[in-house]
Amino acid sequence: MENTGFEEISLLSLSSSDYRDVHELVTAVNDTYGEFGLSMSLPSLRIETASAELLDKLGDTRRSGFTFAPEAATEKMRNIINKYVGDEQVLKAARAVYSRGWRTIKFYFMIGHPEETLEDVWAIIDLCKAVLKEGQRLLGSKANVNVGVSTFIPKPHTPFQWVPQDTREQVLQKQRLLRDQIRGHGLHLRWNSVEETEFEGIISRGDRRLGRVLQRAWELGCKFDAWQDGYRHDLWMQAFDEFGLEPWFYTHRERATDEVFPWDHIDVAVHKKFLLEDYLMSIKGETRVDCRDKCFACGILPKFSETRSQTAPEAWECPPVKPKSERKKDRGERTPNVTLMP
Ligand code: SF4
Numbered sequence: 001m002e003n004t005g006f007e008e009i010s011l012l013s014l015s016s017s018d019y020r021d022v023h024e025l026v027t028a029v030n031d032t033y034g035e036f037g038l039s040m041s042l043p044s045l046r047i048e049t050a051s052a053e054l055l056d057k058l059g060d061t062r063r064s065g066f067t068f069a070p071e072a073a074t075e076k077m078r079n080i081i082n083k084y085v086g087d088e089q090v091l092k093a094a095r096a097v098y099s100r101g102w103r104t105i106k107f108y109f110m111i112g113h114p115e116e117t118l119e120d121v122w123a124i125i126d127l128c129k130a131v132l133k134e135g136q137r138l139l140g141s142k143a144n145v146n147v148g149v150s151t152f153i154p155k156p157h158t159p160f161q162w163v164p165q166d167t168r169e170q171v172l173q174k175q176r177l178l179r180d181q182i183r184g185h186g187l188h189l190r191w192n193s194v195e196e197t198e199f200e201g202i203i204s205r206g207d208r209r210l211g212r213v214l215q216r217a218w219e220l221g222c223k224f225d226a227w228q229d230g231y232r233h234d235l236w237m238q239a240f241d242e243f244g245l246e247p248w249f250y251t252h253r254e255r256a257t258d259e260v261f262p263w264d265h266i267d268v269a270v271h272k273k274f275l276l277e278d279y280l281m282s283i284k285g286e287t288r289v290d291c292r293d294k295c296f297a298c299g300i301l302p303k304f305s306e307t308r309s310q311t312a313p314e315a316w317e318c319p320p321v322k323p324k325s326e327r328k329k330d331r332g333e334r335t336p337n338v339t340l341m342p
Contacts (some may be wrong), residue, residue: 001036008039016042017054026057041066047085047093055100066097069108073123077113079285082278087127094131095138104144105131111174112152112166114282121174124149125181132186146188149178151197155204156263157270159278165201165251168194195233199225201251207262213239269303295319 001007009029016022022042029040040058047068070085071078078084097105109124128147135143151171154160166174171194182189203210216239224230240247255261257276264272274296281288288296301308301318308316 001033001038007037008041009033010041015046017045023054023057026054030057047089055096066102066104067106067108068093070127071108071110072113072120073109073127074120076285077116077120077123079287080115080282081110081113082282082287084287087130090127091130091134094134098135098138098143103135103139103142104146105135106146106148107131109147109149110152111149111178112171114160114163116166116174118174118177121177122181125178128182128187136186141185144186144188146190147178147182148190149175150192151194153197153201153204156261157266157268157275159275159282161205161261161275162255162257162259162279164254165198167248167252168198171197193228196228196231198247198251199231199233199236202247205250205261207250209243209245212243213245216242267303269298269300271299274298292317 011022011025013019019025026040026042029038042054042058045054045066045068047070068090070090071083072081073087075084075086094105107128111121111124113120124147128145132143132145135145151166152160154163154165175191175194178189178191213236217236220232220235220239222232222235222239225232237247257279277296278288291298295318
């Protein structure tokens with residue numbers, strides 16, 4: 001602060017409130033720098049842990065914005081992505097934020113999750129409008145809801161590595177609905193380009209044949225693809241075409257559960273079987289409890305046994321490794337009774 005003139009600090013993480021000592025940290029930063037007018041933000045709070053106490057401690061003097069990522073707005077979709085936060089919890093968090101003077105709440109949602117219908121997209125719209133209504137009740141026309149909606153892209157080494165990505169038509173239809181509805185005073189919408197999403201989907205679950213495509217696209221003039229004005233969808237498609245590859249093969253194709261993936265030889269410690277269980281559970285709308293309450297033997301413990309022995313046990317929050325026979329028994333009890341796809 002003394003040397004830069006910066007007056008704002010942002011504590012970044014995937015989920016700041018999961019950090020056990022977040023209250024102590026926020027209090028200590030406030031005690032030390034609060035008198036100098038330092039403003040602090042936690043941009044990725046979990047809605048369910050955005051306690052009034054924590055919000056009070058943040059005390060952002062400029063009251064800029066607060067970001068939450070509910071990701072989905074219906075019970076069905078929340079169960080599918082294993083992230084259950086009810087509407088009432090979202091509204092409660094919104095009330096807590098607006099009533100402390102923050103004018104803007106930013107929400108991140110995703111469209112294109114497996115099994116999603118237009119009804120689920122409507123629920124995003126309804127929830128955003130309900131939150132704005134809460135804001136307007138407390139702050140009048142100063143209340144804002146900024147909504148960022150990205151499109152889900154299935155990724156390797158995740159429970160959704162088997163699912164088809166939404167087609168361009170499906171995405172456009174959902175985006176049109178959002179653009180028609182999330183508008184007007186206090187509502188602001190941002191969304192991703194459908195072409196870039198499709199391209200990211202191809203690269204995400206690509207195979208070794210994409211190496212030739214990458215080189216050809218570069219030869220054709222593709223570069224700085226992450227810059228919106230530098231991305232040349234037509235040249236990428238031309239490169240695919242020249243090698244007889246179809247983008248849909250990587251994006252919109254449903255994979256059989258026994259398909260061997262191009263990334264299977266990469267060991268990320270989490271077992272494929274564990275991911276498959278998660279996937280099959282999600283199809284049935286079943287959720288896993290937080291694994292800190294019940295270990296599911298995902299595979300990281302044996303893999304990192306050496307590192308683990310050199311680290312304080314509480315740093316892991318994982319229970320001790322069970323003998324193989326017990327783990328097998330546990331898995332047998334949990335494996336959902338569903339038919340595998342052909
Ligand atoms: S508690 Fe640890 S080992 Fe068990 S499922 Fe969770 S991350 Fe994996």
